[in-house]
Amino acid sequence: MESRRVSTWLPIWYRFRRDRLALCGSAFIILLLLMAILAPLLPIRNPNHGYYELLPADGRPLAPGSAFLLGSDAVGRDLLSRIIWGARVSLFIGFVANGLALVVGLCVGILAGYFGKWVDMILMRFTDVMMAFPVLLFSIALIAILQRGGNVLVIAGVIALFYWTAVARIVRGQVLSLREKEFIEAARSGGGRPSRILLRHILPHLVPVLIVYGTIGIATSISTESILSFIGIGVQPPTADWGKMVSDGQAFLLVAPWLVIFPGLMILFTVLAFNLVGDGLRDALDPRQRALHRGVLGGVSAGGQALASVVRPGMEAESA
């Protein structure tokens, strides 16, 4: 068993490491994770403490320089510290939202694909309903209605609420095609219990698609979270958050452009890194499908919406 696993994963690693962009992305993510985890131990200023005494009389933010490496904001907080601490929020929400979406999407997709008939019918119509909503608008409405802006788990939950549908559809499609395969047929006719077949025979084959989706999904979740924060319904101040930092800084664009530029770049690099790694993983995990899937999975467009729309309702049954 062990040797088989090695022989499965090693070639993937060999293929993956040929992709220089994906390697760069991985390095960035590792660095970012370390930074986020170690933030409390790093020799940096308290991200939420305003050094009012260092600000000039008119309250103008301090430019990058000796006092603050990346400058300060309008209440004398250290931008560098806030960017480092902001990574914690983004990554946490990215991982949690995406984890929830994967679990829910996986369950729904497997159930629908494996049991078919009315189970499939009900679950897929429900998925259709969830996909029919304008995602970002509905997320904003939900958070506003819950009046729990600021609670990271609620934000992650709302993001997951709309993202699982895409996972469910992909998983269902995979299960549908797996179900017809001989080894599954064999297991079923051999009287295997559904739970056993699902766990032992189907789940392992879903791992590649989950890994790829999981990686790109983190990018989508982080991107969505930054939009929610930018609009003003994300985490509460003074918690450092990249989207919120851009939002607060936009007023100071002409006076202190660094307040907008640096946190925005962090969002860009982070999302880019996860996309690159996801892309690299896909190529490495499934080289034959490269051309076909690159287009389908390649897009995380504005608001993370395109991903949810790539599989059209009613189409996959015909194409499967």
Place this chain on the structure above:
Amino acid sequence: MKGYILRRLLWMVVVLFGVAVVTFAIAFMVPGDPARLYAGTNASPAAVKIIHHQLGLDRPVYIQFFDYVWRVLHLDFGYSYRYSAPVLPAILQRFPATAELAIAGVFFEVAIGLPIGILAAARPGSLWDRITMIFTFVTLAAPPFWLGLIFLFVFGALIPLFPLGGYGGGLPQYLFLPALTLGLGGAAYYSRLLRAVLLDILPKDYIRTAWAKGLKERRVILAHAMPNALTVIITQLGMDLGYFLAGVVVIESVFAWPGIGKQAVDAVFNLDIPLVMGTVLFGALLIVSANVVVDIAYTFIDPRVRY
């Protein structure tokens, strides 16, 4: 095919019913008494009670639900607290601005995305291919609100080429920056999609035949490969239009574009939940309709798909 169209229409009805159930459930979750918001901040408790009754908030839930569905069927999407007016006219009044921005956004998507995709597919692995693909990755990763702000800063304030946000009666100079910001992400997406589809098509037999006939490269790609690639693109465009029209929330907020997305975001902060949910419902209606239209159109565009 008739049967298929009927099936899709039935699907639409089922999904829209589901949408109504979800939106109603959410409106029900709203904390605070809607009657109090409706009555205004200084209304007396007696006035609130009367309005509570007028709004039917004292009836059983299921009756309220059927009443809700009935009203939606009669195009009554609710009543906006902020504007003291029905929701649907408020949405329809803002809708042309959103539609205009969405169409211009799609224009940029296509005008930028397709040429990049074609050129990249024509020389896979070339320097151009690699540069453009990295460019598309970066564009896809850039947060749209940030990109919009940077554009405003550079092309509005530093080099004042364009107005600094606003609608300006829909004049092209006002439209340019928001539409570009909106279109760039999509352009990157479409160029990747097109490149992938073309790379899939180009090795096919009929394309090889075209090459063998000694046709020029441009003609092979544009006349023989593109028609097939376009079906994929058009399908995706139809899908995107639904999303676009449902409110390009972020772009409208950054550029002060008076569309339904900005109106809905403002409504959130005004606690005008009926207007928000009305917009959500309106957006869902558009998306579902766009889905069905694209599905049906697909049967005409691509006769090979059998149903």
Place this chain on the structure above:
Amino acid sequence: MNHHRVRLMGVTVTSLLVLAACGTTTATTTQPVSGGTLNVAFKDDPKTLDPAVAYDTTSWAVERSIYNGLLDYKGFTTQLAPDIAEAMPSITNGGKTYTFKVRKGVKFSNGREVTADDFKYSWERMLDPKTQGPMTGGSFWGGITGAQDFFNAKVDHISGIKVIDANTLEVDLDAPNQSFLNIVAMPFGFVIPKEAVAAAGADFSHKPVGTGPFTLDKWTAGQLLVLKKNPNYFGKAAYLNEVDFQIGVAAEVGFLRLQNGQADLVQPDINMPSAQYIQLNSNPTFKGRIVRNPNVDIWYLGMNVNMAPFDNKLVREAFNNVVNKTNQLKVLNGRGVINNGIQAPPMPGYVANYNPLGLDKNGQNLDKAKALLTQAGYGASHPFPAQDLVYAKANADSDNLAASIQQDFQAVGITINLKGLSFPAFLDITGKPNSTALSYNGWIQDFPDPSDFIDPILTCSAANVTANGGDVAFYCNKQLDQLADQARGDTNATERLKLYQQIQDIVAKQDFPWVPMYSTLQTSISGTRVHDYALHPVWPLVLTNIWLTGGK
């Protein structure tokens, strides 16, 4: 906390006023010219242009140019003057009966002449519960004889508003009220024609007819609102031909537009955000174009006296020693003064450098705060419970101000969580009894009379209103109420101010429902082609003085 803001320039000379004198109007050397279109950038649509309903400065900024009332303020002062009234009213019956003479020849923009009947109609409509306006049920106008019966639908008309003849209107009050004429001058008192209301159906807001210097030409929600000069205006005609309100323009964008010449004014009822102030104040072209005026406001933390832990007076007193008010003002670029009382400069009754608790120059005394908390029973074994600070998010400054408070309380070991809400949500949650313990509030005058800083926000009746009373601390002291009643009708100005001092001491030195923090300086700016733009001490925007270079 209040959603309207009106300013007063005033009676008491203060350091703020001296500051304000430096730049109240834009100096001009040439003669005014008529013509041209003024572009004003607005963030939001006016909520409504129906004067019976509008109670926010954005609406008032536009309404002021469309309608008139019986009284107005003289020029850019806080001195009341007749407007549609021929003269100031005669006051008889011990200050309870007011007789107004309506000026002849004043015409609505539909051509009909205004009579006393129109005022009776407009005021009763404004007070009618069916109109669903904010004055229904009491508030400022509730003291008119017969108003309560009218609110309760017992009668069809208010007996205290009498039309004597076509040009004479008499108003009877239940009790004398020194601020009644200020109330008459509020936008709720504007006159509108009955036939136009009937013709507009439910939509008078979009089809307004008034007597003002401008008329509404076009209003596309979220985009553009156009006012055109009223050729039949009874007063001095405006210089401008047209005013275009560009709607949906956030302040940040609005100020950029102003610098590029795409806008001439940015929503004057909203104070300039810090970022724009810093930038424009260091721009040589615009530095001199900034105008300043006291805002006549007080910003304070409200502590709900009915909710733990603020039901303990020691805790409330401790909180009064914690906030670093200098830091608060630094977030606002120093545009304001520390205020440890309840009246704002330059309202009569304001006391400069009032410091009843002997706080330091930042308004703090941390040792005293810690001692009081210990005395209240809090310490290492019984830590102070974390508190939510509820505040309204107006712009980036709001979050920064709240974050500064959070930091101050950290220094005495108290955790504050920030709950930023939209303004309506903020009003909703702070107005309900027992729902908000600690909130960040501002009160801005409705009219230039000290009663406006007591009656709507610190009295028992303001705490008892179930729907959004202005008393966010739900503070109720019968002794204070008695003093307030006495002061409201007192005709001796000196005695009256003494009563208001007494009230200020009760609040700031004895009961501590608030942590008073500061009063601000209003700043606004006009584009380079604008002349004679000035901030009015009461009105959010006055357009009649403004003219443009070359009349274009």
